Amino acid sequence: MENIYYKGQVLWSQIDANGHLRHSAYSDLCTQARSNMMKQVGFSMQEFAKHKIGPILFKEETIYFKEVRMDEEVYVKVLMTKFNDENHRFSITHELYNSKDVKCAVVNVDGAWMNLAERKLTLIPNELVGLIEFIPKSENFNAE
Numbered sequence: 001m002e003n004i005y006y007k008g009q010v011l012w013s014q015i016d017a018n019g020h021l022r023h024s025a026y027s028d029l030c031t032q033a034r035s036n037m038m039k040q041v042g043f044s045m046q047e048f049a050k051h052k053i054g055p056i057l058f059k060e061e062t063i064y065f066k067e068v069r070m071d072e073e074v075y076v077k078v079l080m081t082k083f084n085d086e087n088h089r090f091s092i093t094h095e096l097y098n099s100k101d102v103k104c105a106v107v108n109v110d111g112a113w114m115n116l117a118e119r120k121l122t123l124i125p126n127e128l129v130g131l132i133e134f135i136p137k138s139e140n141f142n143a144e
Contacts, residue, residue: 003136005040006033006076010068021068027060030094030107033076041134051125052116059110066104073099080135081108084144088113088123093138 006029014025039045048054068074075097082091094107115122
């Protein structure tokens with residue numbers, strides 16, 4: 001499995017004054033890739049709404065390696081690097097590549113789950129927690 005959850009063209013609206021992909025656009029592309037991955041394994045927005053939960057982020061870090069410019073084709077790989085069985089906190093890494101398969105950036109996030117009615121951290125419902133096994137894992141995946 002390639003673990004590619006987003007492919008697309010860099011748009012004019014995503015470019016900064018220097019002609020590069022805008023810093024926040026990296027996050028946008030990776031967020032879409034993560035959302036696509038979650039939907040594919042069964043964590044759809046409909047399931048979240050049904051259970052009144054949603055993923056939240058505590059930390060987001062972007063590491064840049066190569067410039068990305070307008071009209072380039074990019075793709076994003078998504079891998080879970082950590083999952084805590086007790087509190088269901090997670091870490092996910094996103095690798096953004098250009099069409100020449102050169103890694104241009106990595107976006108790392110740390111997150112958890114929120115009960116949207118109570119606005120408090122919560123666990124994934126029992127009927128959904130098994131879906132975690134279908135999320136692609138990194139080689140150095142750490143189950144806590």
